[in-house]
Amino acid sequence: MDNLLYLKSVLDAHPELQYEISERAWSTDFLRFYHSQTNYNISKDNLSLSAVVYKGKKSFNFNLDNATPEKIDAAVRDALAVIDKLPEDPDFVDLENDLTLAAPRPLKNNIKAIPLALKTRILANVSAAAMMYDFDIFGTFVCNYQKYRLINSNGLDKSSATSPIYLEVKAVHNKSQITVLETFGGEDFDYFDDQDFTERLVQKIKYCANPVIDAEPGHYDVILAPRCLAEYTSYLTYGMSARALDQHSSFFEGKVGQKVFPEHITIVDDPSDPEMIRADYGSDGHIYRFLPLIEQGVFRNFLCNNYFSHKTGQPKNGNTASCLKIAPGAKTLDELFAGVKKGLYISSLHYMNFINPRETSLTGLTRDGTFLIEDGKITKVVNSLRFTERIDRILNNVAELENRCYTIPYSGNYESFDVETVKAPHALVRDFNVTSSTHTI
């Protein structure tokens, strides 16, 4: 019997208990490169078992790495010894009871499908193209594989697997240090086009031949690259969570059904797009379905799990904004540029942090390619800039959206290097508040 089922059998012997238990097997092959060469190659794996045990409204949770029946017995003994002595959580009502299973889908283990030799071959090609312009490449080429199974005492038993690919290439000019970025992310490497990837990177490299200037603080018309629009939107979803609503720190409190953004802003959480990294279930096992968040400017739904549904009264959906898509607009990218007399093109953002999440105010910086636009054309490279803005103001100032979307991968910062993707178009934003210059590239 495997460890998860053994744990289940041990807990099932105590009918007074409820439980949610899970097992996760995770592995990564992680190539990190710098100056167009390998920095290090890492292979990592772990197998962990987690349990939350409830007795009435009291609970205790534990985590075991490489569990054995002896470790499981000891952990359950410890939990039972302490659980009666702990205070209650009056807001706990019940565990997830949605037993809907996700449709099966084919999935490759990309660690095996994309071996290290192939990764280095691809990088050598990209590096050769960048080197023609005296740029070196830096970044990461990662494949993960994770299998996850979640069981609870309401009869829920769900398994899922993911195998994200994350390729991030920063091309850095050997003298000026000007940097541009290209990425690929998803679960299906058939969507990766080596030549197209390299051409897009080289196109950005060519912008860097322009002189470097500082931009003064002030309000600018800007074209946000899809990565930037995606990142602002991801930050915005903090306030769409029922947890934030419960903490009175949500911008969207009291705004369900209200128009909060212009009509051309539509944001959904869509787990079914094959170009993206998909999701089968939410964290407590609820089926992950398409969920409209902003529909033609109107706020529709909080992201709400079982616990916070009981606590806040919001409808349960189990979504976690893991598969965000921002709907495209009607203009080509050239037409967006043509709409800017003097402004900025912002490629990427860095180190954002909320100042006041309820107001969506935050500060952060531009990175990896900020450019001056004059008369609809990129004419200069601009040192990285600091902005202090409100996301709701940025979205309310979106004048136009591009007519196509790009899949943008983001990596988690910590430990298991989770990767998610967002689909977004370029956006033309008026009156963007630049508050200082870094004076450095």
Add this chain to the structure above:
Amino acid sequence: MEQLIKQTLSKLALPEVTFADVRITRTDNEGIYFQNGFLRGYGSSMDALAIGIRVLINGCWGFAGSHDLSAASLERLVKTAVENARQGGNFTKTKVEFPALPATQATYHHQPEADPFALPKEEKTAYLQKLAQALKPAGKIVHSMVSAQFMRQEKYYANSEGTFSHTSYYNTLPVMEVIAAEGSQIQSRTWPGHMSAGRGGFELFKKQKFDENTDRILKEATDLLSAPTIAEERADIIIGSGHLALQLHESVGHATEADRIFGMEISYAGKTFIKPAMIGTFQYGSPLVNIFSDSTDPAGLGFHPVDDEGVPGKKVDIIKDGILVNQQTSRQIAHLLGLKPSSNMKASYADDFPLVRMTNFCLAPGSGTLDELIKDTGKGYLFDFTKTWSIDDNRNNFQFTTEIGYKIEDGKITGIVKEPTYFGITKDFWNACDRVCGPEEWGYHSTFHCGKGEPGQIMQLSHGVSPARFKNINVSVKI
């Protein structure tokens, strides 16, 4: 474990392996979290083992890590680490140079005053519940939390040069927070602030005066709702220790991690504005600014007798009398810079690749108390308790917002301001430092959550600081 690590190392004694090291960690974690007066989570992760194997072959690093220490797993990891290094060698231009070091043997075992893993769970929850009850939402207070994280880690390190160390320690992260709301306004106050961790156990709750400060944070969070913002464009500011620790961390600590000079962190954490030629000449701060990296002090979380590549712990001046004089380095990077390695290579767990990391990164004390410094300030503000932080990827342009600012007029605190926000350029800011308080105000402020590297790691580290004053700082950003 000593036998296991040495056996694993012996399997790496291959002609092509020019250096190898093996680490094993055994980690216990426990976390308790109260929300709005009620227990929301109590969890533990005990006896979590991890192993990491690093090899240098033909001038390229290979690494393999796992939580599985079975014989079959170790065989697989040895092969994988070697294969990763060999394969990496197919995409290299320059070979890693790694000067040899003499072998070191070290043992260190720390015991806290109140071992959190030995205390009964109900005793710990009863104490935290009392705090949580005192902070229960009422009136304009709409949310509160009290939490504690306890960690105990035992580490074994061995390398192919004959170095072996066996260490263990306890770290604790206690914190409490309240949120006040009125209309569209929310304001928060925490205690004891952003860097509240420390070396030790349950005694930290008493040492950091949690009981004595519940009323203070309730009142200040509520008062902030109706407090004004700063009107001035520029001001003299005193920065309290808790927040100054983060200012030091972001604008000096990360900036002087020398792996950034060579672009090793460009893809995630970023670069640094520092160039090798600046070492020994660059006026980083005023002559009052003395900053050092010290992995020899066991009172800080950054203490180690030997780092994670066999360099004995060291105290190294980074900024001396305002001049940049050294860097935080690894053996590989110190060699590139012509420096001696500073003992700053660390990994969070054994299955993480070691990186250049801060250890105990400190601003040396000056003189005088905080009260004396306030009395010496005709007009200005005291900022403390970090709310928002942000710095560019060259560690040059920063902007911070603290939870509260205390207005100073004629040497006295006369009121509070909400969301005080200041920004600056690193060099200009540290050169504007005109006072650093003395040893009586100096202490460690520590974090569990310094993120760096890919795959990401979070490091536990400390900053020794005392409050300091900075003249004519830009406080003009209005939200």
